[in-house]
Amino acid sequence: GAVVSQHPSRVICKSGTSVKIECRSLDFQATTMFWYRQFPKQSLMLMATSNEGSKATYEQGVEKDKFLINHASLTLSTLTVTSAHPEDSSFYICSAKTGGEGETQYFGPGTRLLVL
Amino acid sequence: GQNIDQPTEMTATEGAIVQINCTYQTSGFNGLFWYQQHAGEAPTFLSYNVLDGLEEKGRFSSFLSRSKGYSYLLLKELQMKDSASYLCAALDSNYQLIWGAGTKLIIKP
Numbered sequence: 001g002a003v004v005s006q007h008p009s010r011v012i013c014k015s016g017t018s019v020k021i022e023c024r025s026l027d028f029q030a031t032t033m034f035w036y037r038q039f040p041k042q043s044l045m046l047m048a049t050s051n052e053g054s055k056a057t058y059e060q061g062v063e064k065d066k067f068l069i070n071h072a073s074l075t076l077s078t079l080t081v082t083s084a085h086p087e088d089s090s091f092y093i094c095s096a097k098t099g100g101e102g103e104t105q106y107f108g109p110g111t112r113l114l115v116l
Numbered sequence: 117g118q119n120i121d122q123p124t125e126m127t128a129t130e131g132a133i134v135q136i137n138c139t140y141q142t143s144g145f146n147g148l149f150w151y152q153q154h155a156g157e158a159p160t161f162l163s164y165n166v167l168d169g170l171e172e173k174g175r176f177s178s179f180l181s182r183s184k185g186y187s188y189l190l191l192k193e194l195q196m197k198d199s200a201s202y203l204c205a206a207l208d209s210n211y212q213l214i215w216g217a218g219t220k221l222i223i224k225p
Contacts, residue, residue, distance in 0.1 A: 046215075107151075
């Protein structure tokens with residue numbers, strides 16, 4: 001149980017384009033989903049927390065207009081990187097939890113974004 | 117401030133035992149997680165401790181001492197596939213996960 005999928009797994013795009021990444025909880029309802037970014041050989045960096053039906057809470061330093069998050073249902077959250085630039089190239093990982101405090105986060109497989 | 121410390125890299129031999137330590141300083145504490153992350157992949161959940169003591173799960177065990185702000189992950193009968201990074205993460209008073217930088221474990225035959 002507790003399977004999270006992410007799509008696409010890898011994307012290459014030109015600078016200035018927008019990229020949408022989907023995160024789905026396959027066998028449970030995720031009241032809360034998290035979006036992380038991880039640069040090579042570095043730890044996970046939380047970008048934002050999204051709760052179904054409400055606006056995402058962004059971490060300090062993360063531009064909400066650049067990284068659009070939509071958590072439209074209990075099984076789907078999307079992250080759109082708008083006007084992507086080469087410095088946005090990174091490994092983007094989502095995680096989901098069923099709800100309640102202290103619930104384990106289960107991670108999607110990640111999306112590797114390369115902006116040329 | 118909030119901080120998680122764990123060694124950057126460790127090396128061990130196939131079949132042996134290795135202990136990966138983690139110390140944490142957080143504002144409040146609601147549990148400690150260990151995740152395994154293979155290169156190029158997302159983390160996978162290994163364990164969660166919220167009470168003091170040892171939790172055993174097959175070849176992997178995790179220990180917590182809340183008074184010392186200390187945890188360790190113990191891996192027994194090491195296999196080559198255990199080569200990965202091991203991430204320690206503490207849940208603070210706001211139930212936010214504070215992540216360590218990870219310990220890269222290298223297993224040698």
